[in-house]
Amino acid sequence: MSTLEAVVSANNNFTVALANKMSSNENIVLCPLSMLTALALVCLGAVRKTESQMKKVLHIESCTDIHSGFKQLLSNLTESKEYVLNIDNTLFVEETFNISDTFINISKLWYNSNSEIVGFKNHPRSAWEYMVNWLTEKTAGNFQNMSLETVNNDTKLVVVNTAFLLANWTQNFPQSKSEKEIFTLSTNEKVYTLMMGVEGTFNIRIIKDEMLSIIELPYGKKQNLRMYVILPDKYDGIKKIQQNISYEQMNDWTNPESMKKTFIEIFLPYFKIDSSYSMKNVLRRMGMTDVFSETKSNLSEISLESLYLSDVINLVTMEADEDGTEEVTSDDDHLGFLSLRLPQMTFRADHPFIFIIQDMPTRCFLFYGLFQKP
Template identity: 55%
Template structure:
């Protein structure tokens, strides 16, 4: 297995772990890749039990040259021609801490340098500085973190953002967007704007899981795609995610099991923006020492007593007629297909989850659930 393949597998294993940990009744959007990069950034400075816990949770315990692997993966993603993926990670560190030069130099893999802020003497100013960084890096999507996050005892706050610009291979004509009913997990029906399109799409039905899968590619090359995982019943989503494994998700998104059919697709018009405090989630997954002021060991960052106050993970996804964001349109129709009768209908009118995958590397870039408008 190459280093790139090992990094991708670690990311995809971590994706499933995160999905199950965050399984609930709310809409979710996160970038496992962005989160794992942020954690690897601080893992560079970890030692002893802290380092061992992080490597275990990130599935990199036996992965050599992990940081070079991340560099190779990001080169593939950042140099793609048909989509733009922006991932930013920064450590905000208390200004009185003396950061080791060796650690600063090692961050070349992540194009990131720790920023010093006055957590101790001016926590409000530090908060405003971080919020300004968030507004800039997220293209104005996110602007403010919870005020309770920062105090004069804060040592390190790690922030990561993920932002995608991409267009569907086949856009959804705007004139076809209409109001339909969406059935919530409690069987309540609510109105929602539903896009629709007809074309050849890859589909799969998994009877044992009571699950249908739709592949929605981006761009002419289709190197990036969104897989919609739609349970048969409106209240089945929690169970499907709870029972999901790495092997199952890998199989569900395997193109050799898909069948291309001329299909009428109905998809909710949705936009989800989220900012998560990952401290409790990461602690529950097996790395509590990272956030413990008496147990954390980050002596490769500084000889001062450091611990991570929180990891803030931010992501946004927008499924509209064009794609994830407003960029130049790609092909809007398939010409001769207008003369064909649809072989199938895929109506996403109940809770579902999705992954956005970079197919050349098999890397899951985003994961999300849609529970309600």
């Protein structure tokens, strides 16, 4: 296995592990890759048990030259001219700590990341305002929703990772087919939402034994980026899928060779999710405990002082509209098409579903989400 393949395998395993642990009745969208690279960056400064715990949770125990692998993967993913993918990781460190020059240099080398020095201890609100303003400026206003609860007087080190994607569908959803329709929540409550519609030839798979259907929605002309919508047959079936999904299943469900091209009518709700998640408790449940402990953390390669990780904040914005993940100005007209054929089947995502966005050349999972209510 090459270094790049090892990194992708680690990311995809980490994605599934997160999916199993993320329990919520709210809409969720995560970029596991941004979180993984952020934690791999912290792992550069970890030693002994703190390091071994982190590597186990991140699935990088047996990976050699792991940091160059992340650098190569991020370079491959961000060089496309068909979409814009921006992933950034920043460490915000309490100003009373002396950060190792070696750590600063290698974090720039492998992750193009800088450490921001802030006054958590004496001015927590000002530190939070600095973080929000810094994020707003660096991400052109995409992220402004970081909670004030993120920081307090005891905060020592906060890792903030951000991700956003600009991409257009290969086949856009004609605006003329968007209509208000009923969406059934997992509680069986009915609500109205804007549903987008399109007819065309798409990859689809129906798995009767597992009571779900999967549709593939590609982006761009090259279709290197694809969204997979995993829709349970029942309105309340998403929780069972989420808790029981395995690495092997996720790879199988996102394998185009297991799908069948079909002339189909698709209905998908318009949605926009702006998420800000504190991942500390989730990562603890996954087995990464010492790095968050004031008495057990060993980040001596970052600072010789008693430094521990206060939190990991994952900020992601995701929008699915008629154009794609976010509206992008295009010279192409939104062309519908006439067909004398009737659709062979209908895929109607009118109840909670899972979605995954994957880079096809590397098979790397970029985004994982749950859409549970409009």
